[in-house]
Amino acid sequence: MNVKQLKDEIITYSKEIGIDKIGFTTADPFTEMKNRLIRQQELGYQSGFEEKDIEKRVDPSLIFEEPKSIIAIALAYPSRMNDAPKGKKGERRGIFCRASWGVDYHTILRDKLRQLEQFIAEKVPEARFKSMVDTGELVDRAVAERAGIGWSGKNCSIITPEFGSYVYLGEMITNLPFEPDEPIEDQCGSCTKCLDACPTGALVQGGQLNAQRCIAFLTQTKGFLEDEFRVELGNRLYGCDTCQTSCPKNKGMNFHFHEEMEPNPEIAKPKLTPLLTISNREFKEDFGPVSGSWRGKKPIQRNAIIALAHFKEESAVPDLIKVLTDDPRPVLRGTAAWALGKIGGTDAKESLHKAEKTERDPEVLKEIEKGISLCSMKAK
Template sequence: MEINQLKQELIEYSKEIGVQKIGFTSTDTFETLKQRLMVQQSLSFHSGFEKGTIEERTTPTKLMPKAQSIISIALAYPSRMKDAPKSRKGDRRGIFARASWGKDYHDVLREKLNLIGEFLQKKLDGVACKAMVDTGELSDRAVAKRAGVGFVGKNCSLITEEYGSWVYLGELITNVPFEPDEPIEEGCGDCNICVDACPTGALVQGGQLNAQRCVAYQTITKSFLPDEFREKLGNRLYGCDTCQIVCPKNKGKDFHLHPEMEPDPELAKPKLIPLLKMSNREFKEKFGYMSGSWRGKKPIQRNAIVALAHYKDETALDTLEELMHKDPRPVIRGTAAWAIGKIGRQDAYEMIEKAMEKESDEDVLFEMEKGLEFLTQKI
């Protein structure tokens, strides 16, 4: 079959299986990305979750020696929740970032990419494919940008004309020599809203992110949350959407094209106190299908405690006191003590002092001291 004809047939097929955008690019080395990654590494701006060496992340043929092209796909996800429950006094809720609403997007995109791979294998003999979504070596954004799917904005998100940045990305490396598409040159111009709006200044400048200062990164760490980020967390349990919410390119963009991506409001915006009482099994049963559950319940519960402190929710104190005394995890015990001090009810000082008598972990004791200090400042 003639390759250009196959490309057109594949584009049509991608629409049939619910892919919003598809683009094609070469397997040439991503030279600009390579230089940027070297700078990021030298400045310690990388998150540490990246897979592979810089060479593997920028040279597709290192991952598939006979690769000749890369197919990039984008699926649009919702930016607004229908019937979102309200967070009320005494019944406070946290929030998962939009990229964690509905079924884990890694699974959704892999299904689409596998269908595309099967389509090619039926059309041509000897087709080889390698699918990647987010956790692979290649940068989904760099591939999508070069494949003409969109441009990378100052908020480091891939922005499409039709769907803004509310898109999931994935790619398929293949040995089929498709004609590459042209990249889109459009950019952000003078707009700097996202850089100015970033809660922690993680967007050092347009297009450069210090991942370790990003709130989204901080929500998935497992140790004690540094004090400066506790103040910025608000009620976020997983991820951060600020730089996308403020983007003018996202104004009015809200698409509900995939039923499996629709959020369950009670899970995407869950009640905080019940979340703290969940067993591992309950957490997996409820939240396991969402991408935001991948680090387990500990970071989510730690963030829920910080959110309750943010709300100064006195109705949470009994639960927090129990965690401070009985939870086997030092991070949870210590964060609970800190939150009790932050909420600052009259009997909070006595609560923390009593727990200190039995506590032996130095990090937890340090958090307890912080809690007492909040209370001392109130007197």
């Protein structure tokens, strides 16, 4: 087997099947990343969605027998929506982050990796693989950085010279000894625009993220959001792009290479009020194909309520009152109570006083009290 020739053939084939960038690295442990992850754990900065075993996240030999190398891939996604609908008074809209536009990227990248596996297996029948996208044990960013896909930016994203940070990442561990590519030198320099722009200060310093304060993480949680985060959420329904849109390396980066990544504007930027009463079936049909639906409809609905409060959308008051009085989920009832207080008005205030007499959940009652207080402040 001529490994160098095989590597060249893989690179050529990867372009034919629509992989925008490919890199190769060793299967050595990611020692520097291990130290970072331990520090993150000590500080309580992890999201909780990660693989719990840090050793598995940094040592390919613990999840694959006799690994020799890792192939990293990247696919560029659009940063601007064609014909994006505009929200207006009485018809406000929320927004899903760019990484949740189009078909779920896990599906897209797994398909590309599967095609690569088949191609290599035809050339080398004894080849073995373990591919992963986002939810695997390894840290995608660490693999991509060492494989020369891009450098790890201060915004904790991989930034490529060709596509900025608007790329999806995936990797494949294999028992084939490919020659590693050279990493790309860090090009962030003294720039701190992403750190300065982060709404909640989640970017503690360059390359260090406190996930517990990151809006992208918070939009995926299912409980009550702290008041300080509700204020910063704006109309975000899933994810946050601020640390990417503020990055100078992303200026002018907008690629529409993959049809399946093109957003349905009514899904990527949906009307808010209908989300409050969307059924499970409707949610699955409309939002099921996008990555932002993975936590179910509850976080999206909670965020939609907060977005209506952000807009102070008076037309939504009857719908919010219905959530407050009829929804069986305390988080939605309580968030609706807070939103009614933010919007204010006679109907909102009356509904809050009425709900206060019948509500039994202590957390919801706290939110009703907040709402009444907010209404009183507006009346002054």
